[in-house]
Amino acid sequence: MKIKRYSYSVVLVALLCVGMWGCKKKDSADESTVAVTDAANAANFFMDAKNMVDEVGFRNGAYTGILSDTAVHVKFDTLNHADADTISINFGTSNITCPDGRQRKGKITATFSGAYTDTARTHTIKFYNYYIDNQFLSGILKDAYRGYNAMGHRYFSDTVNGNLMYSNHTSVTWYSANKVSYTTGDSTSIQDDDEMMMEGQAHGTTSDGDAMSVNIGGPLIKHFLMSCRKYFVKGKLQIVIANKSVRVVDLGDGACDDMVTVTIDGTSYSAHLN
Numbered sequence: 001m002k003i004k005r006y007s008y009s010v011v012l013v014a015l016l017c018v019g020m021w022g023c024k025k026k027d028s029a030d031e032s033t034v035a036v037t038d039a040a041n042a043a044n045f046f047m048d049a050k051n052m053v054d055e056v057g058f059r060n061g062a063y064t065g066i067l068s069d070t071a072v073h074v075k076f077d078t079l080n081h082a083d084a085d086t087i088s089i090n091f092g093t094s095n096i097t098c099p100d101g102r103q104r105k106g107k108i109t110a111t112f113s114g115a116y117t118d119t120a121r122t123h124t125i126k127f128y129n130y131y132i133d134n135q136f137l138s139g140i141l142k143d144a145y146r147g148y149n150a151m152g153h154r155y156f157s158d159t160v161n162g163n164l165m166y167s168n169h170t171s172v173t174w175y176s177a178n179k180v181s182y183t184t185g186d187s188t189s190i191q192d193d194d195e196m197m198m199e200g201q202a203h204g205t206t207s208d209g210d211a212m213s214v215n216i217g218g219p220l221i222k223h224f225l226m227s228c229r230k231y232f233v234k235g236k237l238q239i240v241i242a243n244k245s246v247r248v249v250d251l252g253d254g255a256c257d258d259m260v261t262v263t264i265d266g267t268s269y270s271a272h273l274n
Contacts, residue, residue, distance in 0.1 A: 033262050033271060035206045035239050036249050038164070039214045040260070040273055042174040044232060045132055046160045047198060047222065049108055050143050050180070053125055055191060056087050057116035071096050084111045095131070100229050106130030110143075119147035136165040139174075155181035166207060176202035178216075185224065194224035198235075206241070213240045220251065228256035231273060 055067060056074055067074060067089065075088040087110040095103040106129040112121050125141040139162025149155045158180050164172040178200030185194030197219040206212050220235035233256055237249040250261040258273040 030244050031264055032208070032244075033247065033264075033269070034208050035210065035212050035241055036237075036247055036260065036262050036271070037273060038172040038206045039202070039212065039237060039239055040232070040249070040251070041135070042160075042162070042164050042172050042204070043176065043198065043202065043214075043220065044222075045135070045137055045164060046141055046162055046174070046176070047158075047180065047196075048102075048132065049125060049127070049130075049137070050141060050156075050158060051196075051224075052089055052108065053087055053110040053123060053143070056089065057110070057112075057123065059189070060116075067098075072098075084113055085116075086111050087116075091130075093129075095134075099226055102133050102230060104130075104132050117145070119145060121145050134167045136163075138163045138165075149181060151183075153182040153184075154186050155179060160202075170207035171205075172207050173204040174202060175204055176200060176214075178202075183221075191224045192226060196222050196224075198222075198232075210241050210244070212242075214238070215240075217248075221254070223254075223256065225256070231256075231258050233257075 052067060056076055060076070071092060073090040073092070075086070075090075077086045077088075088107060089109075090107045091104045093105060095105050097103050106127065108125060108127055108130055110123045110125045112123045114121055116123065121144070123143040123145065125143055127138050130137050139160065141162065142159045144157040146155050146157060156179070158176070158178045160174055160176045162174045164174060178198050180196060180198050183195045183197055185191070199216050199219050201216065202214040204212060215238045216235065217238050218234075218236035220232045222232050223229060232251050234254050235251045237247075237251070239247040239249065241247070245265045248263040250263075252259055260271055260273060262269050262271055
């Protein structure tokens, strides 16, 4: 993540520090926002996979929206509810640019017993040579469907034991436990009017090798309008890293962009997640 925060005042302070015995340089590593990118990407990409499987499962094998590309092969196997059934979403071995603008390749599968829409069913999601925007996603996502909440919307209890590897071969380990709920749109047959929120915690290691713990301080919100679904558009994260200052992340006010605000030691920076 690149953060532009230079100013004439910063340059002046740096010049004044040169040769001055009492002016101590701050450790620039403590201003690193690597953990912010890692946490936002991991939370987003695993939720993205869950959403694709749900799109098939809750529509009984039909798919639109993110899976509308004819090169995506979807198999919905419910021939015998007496044993485990499977959903397979295969993007092939070459990148496909999907309607949401992201590139994907590889395969995602989900196994479950009974009907996909049965309350208290767990959908076990796995990844096979799966890449999103050339970043390798692996591990197991347990997506437990809980039925309808007090507001009349579907909700889920999700756990992830996963790994995200970037194209430079650095990796993020990710262990999360979240409640994921629809806030609107789940009563219609289209996805564009859907909105979901995520609550919970996570921990793991950053791509720099630092241990981190992540708390969702304000629910992460995702809109499913095609031009908007690449990122969370609202919510707050608190990221704790060993021997470093806490990172407080504000994902925005609902605008469909990748802008976030990161606050470290009381200083805030605007940044792009891309």
